[in-house]
Amino acid sequence: MINWEELKHIHVIRKLDEILSSWFNTAILISDGHGTIYNHKKGQKSDTKNLLCQLVLQSPGGHEILENYTTQVCGKFATNDKSIDIVDGPLPNTKAIFAKVKIDNEFLGAVVAWPFLPAELTSADKTALKKAVVALGINANDVEKAVEGLKAIGDGNVRYMQELVQLVSQEIETFHQEITTREDRINALNKELGTRYRYDSMIGKSKPMQDVYSLLDKIKTSDSTVMISGENGTGKELIAKAIHFNSPRKDKAVLIVNCSAFNENLLDSELFGHVKGAFTGAVKDKKGLFEAADKGTIFLDEIGDMSPTMQVKLLRVLQEGTILPVGATESRKVDVRVLTATNKDLKQMVEDGTFREDLYYRINVINVHVPALRDRKEDIPLLVEHFITKGCQEKGIPQKRLAKRAMEKVFDYGWPGNVRELQNEMERLLVLSSEDPMIAADLLSPRIRDFGEHTKVQGVRVAGKLKDALEELEKTMIKEGLKRTNWNKSRLAKELGISRAGLIMKVEKYGLDKRRIAMAAAAAAAGDKTPADENDFYEDDGGDDLEKVG
Ligand SMILES: Nc1ncnc2c1ncn2[C@@H]1O[C@H](COP(=O)(O)OP(=O)(O)OP(=O)(O)O)[C@@H](O)[C@H]1O
Ligand SMILES: [Mg+2]
Incomplete structure (x- = not known):
């Protein structure tokens, strides 16, 4: 039930472990309610700084000694109602602090801080301890060093220790609760998933995306102008292309113009063309994009950046279906479907007087609003897989995937840059993960990896x-x-x-x-x-x- 394997990655738990180790030279054993130890695996090199614990874990049968011990103490505590206590350690004359991990009042595991020595320890006690450790087959010199390094801890400090050990068990509880809440949420979201997971090159099976898809289906055959709104990087351009390629105009051109990339004069001649001699440098007639897109589609991106003069010219195309090239005296007929996109609040711009109201209603016949990624988080796993698969195929490398914890981090992050930001992050991860088929959470950009960590304790000092x-x-x-x-x-x-x-x-x-x-x-x-x-x-x-x- 508790994800014990993940606990060692938890920042606060690592910090507390560090503090306990540097101040009391003690190790932390984390076990489930049956006494199985999770943070020091049998046969694996342990990262505890406590020498005695390290030596015992490395010795033949040493891991069993510790696990038998945790099993026995867990058994004892399962039936009493103490949540924390000082107990005898697994080796003679050593002490340990035992703290319960409880979820919904059920005893599910334990945090054991071991070893330390009681303050009243005599030198005879110490000798007995050394003897017992040597009897495990551990080198006597090492034993000497390990036991001499242990701290004898009196009443006052034991209280600090207890407090810290209790914090570790509380962090485990909090961590578990957070995970459970998140899993509940993912499950709830999954229930709402639709059947369609893509529309052309657009990926997403969340409810908000399903709504977008059915709207796109409805406007497929129509010729009306469409305004696509949404935050940066949500996929407005993808939608514009999908609209074109699903329309009867699909065999003709779709031209994309970013209105904010041109100054007024340039945009004018770019869109509507010019006649020879219209201005310096106009050495011959040039067709504008509206003519080039005849019978096709033109997508005016960042429409909110269009100057008032250009707004008037655009309005004329939409109302009369004619354009007037720069310097020309006669207008020409064009048949172009106009799609626009913006991440600005055009309605507000109309109110502020910076965008023409008549043009606003002309381009906003149909509005496709693309939801922000944070409002359809259930699409994240699908998008992650899509970008990673695509990246691996492009690079000709074997398929990779995100480790569970990395995926959780990706899921939790707020994605202000939406799908584009997610896509960039996945591309970055593919490069950083080199040969490894499993992409670890450590490789995530710090803003994503550390997102939400401010609710945890940061940077506890250890000196x-x-x-x-x-x-x-x-x-x-x-x-x-x-x-x-x-x-x-x-x-x-x-x-x-x-x-x-x-x-x-x-x-x-x-x-x-x-x-x-x-x-x-x-x-x-x-x-x-x-x-x-x-x-x-x-x-x-x-x-x-x-x-x-x-
Ligand atoms: N639903 C999606 N499925 C797959 N890829 C997507 C999706 N949405 C966006 N992308 C990808 O994210 C990137 C940004 O998308 P796009 O350029 O269409 O967004 P935009 O809304 O036009 O952004 P901006 O506001 O910055 O112009 C593109 O590489 C696009 O392929
Ligand atoms: Mg765009």
């Missing part, structure tokens, strides 16, 4: 005073948590596993409740005497709040 590091971590978690829960302290306190009063004291201590002050001031100004959290200080006694010692 300096432990107390400061913990306070920094605590402050960041509370600050981000307050934002996330919209200042719902009861909920946040629950999430953080501390009492509400405890949380409030910390909020005060770190001066985090600026909003409360602002709200109180606003409420007072509005004549409301009771700010939302008036009674905060009079509830609970803060008893279960871990007080910092040391």
Whole structure:
């Protein structure tokens, strides 16, 4: 149920592991409820910095010793209601901290911080420990170094440790909840998927795209002008081409003109042509695009950038079907279907007086609105596969695919640049992943890889005073948590596993409740005497709040 394999990639968990290792020289074992350890695999090199744990894991039968141990402690904790405790370690005279991972109140796994030594350890105890480790077949010199490196930890510091270990288990719970929510969402979205997954070269089977497809079907045979609107990179040009190639005009030309790429005079002669001598450099007659596209289609991209004069000329083509080349005295008849596109709000431009109202209604007979990628996320996996397959075929390399975690990141990202941005990212990944058939999340552009990470704790320092590091971590978690829960302290306190009063004291201590002050001031100004959290200080006694010692 919990995706244990993924946990080692979680930033906060890695950071907490780092802190526990650098401050207490202890290792973290993460197991499921049956005691199976997931973050140190049998026969694989372990990345723990704790030498004793490393040696034990490498020794013959060492992994079994640890796993038997976690199995046994999990068995014991399955039946008691403690969520965290200090327990004896798997080797004599060592200690461990055991914290439960619970989802919906069900005991699903454990975080065990091992090893450390009790403060009251005697040298005889230490010798006994060394002996026991040597008996596992580990080199005596290594054992000496490993055991001497262990920390003896007294009451005060054990509390810090417990707090950190508990944070690890809470992060696992949060991570699992996030995944579940996302999976629910993907499932819900998948239910809405239509049957058609492409229209010409357009890919997408989301409901919004199905709507676009059926609109395109309807206008197939018509000759009316179509305005295509949508954000950058949503596929407006693809749609324009699809409209043309599905119309009776498909065997004639489709010409694409980007109106913002020309100044007024150039666009004029480009679209409508000119006669010899119309201006310096006009050495002979030149046909404009409207004539070249006769019986075909012309696609005017970025129509919102057309100057007022050009707007008038375009209006004439649309109303009378005639054009007037620059310098010409007689107009000519043309038969062209006009498609336009814009990512501007033309309606607003009409209101502001920068776009002609009559032209607006003339070009906006039919409006195809292309939904932004973030509004049809269910198309993302399909698009990813499409671009990767296409890229691999073009390069003549074997088919690749995104690792699950990379796909999740891609799914979560906001894609302000829409399909074009996604396409560029996939092309980039194909280059970066070289021979590897599986594209890992690390290769994603930082903005995509780190998207949403601000809700997690970043950059915990691992040098300096432990107390400061913990306070920094605590402050960041509370600050981000307050934002996330919209200042719902009861909920946040629950999430953080501390009492509400405890949380409030910390909020005060770190001066985090600026909003409360602002709200109180606003409420007072509005004549409301009771700010939302008036009674905060009079509830609970803060008893279960871990007080910092040391
Ligand atoms: N639904 C889609 N399926 C496959 N490829 C798509 C899709 N939508 C867009 N693309 C690709 O994304 C890129 C951008 O598309 P296009 O140029 O049509 O967008 P646009 O809306 O005209 O962008 P802009 O506003 O920047 O002009 C193109 O390479 C296009 O092939
Ligand atoms: Mg375009």
